Amino acid sequence: MNVVVLTGAGISAESGVPTFRDADGLWEGHRVEDVATPEAYDVRPSMVQKFYDDRRAALAGVEPNPAHTALARLEEILGDNLLLVTQNIDDLHERGGSRHVLHMHGQLLSALCRGCNGRSPWEQGLSDFPPCPRCGVPELRPDVVWFGEVPYEMDRIQQALMRTDLFVSIGTSGAVYPAAGFVQMAKACGARTLELNLVPSEGTAFFDEARHGPAGELVPVWVDEMMTRSAL
Numbered sequence: 001m002n003v004v005v006l007t008g009a010g011i012s013a014e015s016g017v018p019t020f021r022d023a024d025g026l027w028e029g030h031r032v033e034d035v036a037t038p039e040a041y042d043v044r045p046s047m048v049q050k051f052y053d054d055r056r057a058a059l060a061g062v063e064p065n066p067a068h069t070a071l072a073r074l075e076e077i078l079g080d081n082l083l084l085v086t087q088n089i090d091d092l093h094e095r096g097g098s099r100h101v102l103h104m105h106g107q108l109l110s111a112l113c114r115g116c117n118g119r120s121p122w123e124q125g126l127s128d129f130p131p132c133p134r135c136g137v138p139e140l141r142p143d144v145v146w147f148g149e150v151p152y153e154m155d156r157i158q159q160a161l162m163r164t165d166l167f168v169s170i171g172t173s174g175a176v177y178p179a180a181g182f183v184q185m186a187k188a189c190g191a192r193t194l195e196l197n198l199v200p201s202e203g204t205a206f207f208d209e210a211r212h213g214p215a216g217e218l219v220p221v222w223v224d225e226m227m228t229r230s231a232l
């Protein structure tokens with residue numbers, strides 16, 4: 001069985017990573033849409049770097065939760081038949097044991113050079129505009145996909161959606177495209193579709209089945225069901 005899992009900020013919420021659109025949805029008075037854009041970076045690079053430096057530093061204080069570790073168990077039984085796509089820029093899937101994670105919106109622990117376009121593993125802050133380890137130019141920006149930019153590996157994701165048997169969306173509001181459109185793409189190609197989210201997402205009507213509650217509870221139960229089925 002081929003499975004594509006899409007995760008969003010909700011899967012990391014119980015680990016203590018704030019989501020984007022719950023609560024007041026603001027960061028120091030700014031809407032996330034006003035910080036996470038190339039235009040914001042051009043106008044106020046220090047503010048944007050600080051936004052992501054704070055998030056990168058906060059990773060040290062959070063741990064994966066049972067939803068992350070359950071998906072790592074699923075990978076153990078499905079192997080290459082599972083494509084785990086995340087919109088999250090944290091590293092909690094990896095720390096939860098998943099070995100293959102497609103970060104379509106980039107990663108906090110990576111820096112992108114505006115000089116040479118190279119991507120480098122990065123753990124420190126970028127606010128002091130350090131030189132790129134590849135080309136030496138001090139043009140490193142967070143390696144995250146901002147509004148108006150094209151997510152990573154869309155071809156690979158689309159191919160997987162076209163041949164998957166099951167598409168599962170976990171902890172995402174369904175507010176941001178192209179990820180919000182994956183359910184319709186998978187469904188149009190014949191997949192069964194399942195939503196696991198705290199509350200109905202904006203796209204909940206597109207899913208064949210929707211279960212609502214905390215990911216830390218729903219995901220392990222669903223993975224256990226998948227494991228039982230694969231053992232039959």
Ligand code: APR
Nearest residue numbers: 008009010013019020021087171172173176197198214215
């Ligand atoms: N368990 C499951 N779902 C949860 C939990 C939880 N414990 N807590 C919150 N949620 C749900 C919320 O109800 C909401 O529907 O997770 C969703 C989070 O939605 P968003 O904050 O919009 O995050 P996401 O969908 O990942 O955002 C998509 O938008 O700002 C951009 O690039 C950013 O990747 C991000 C993208």
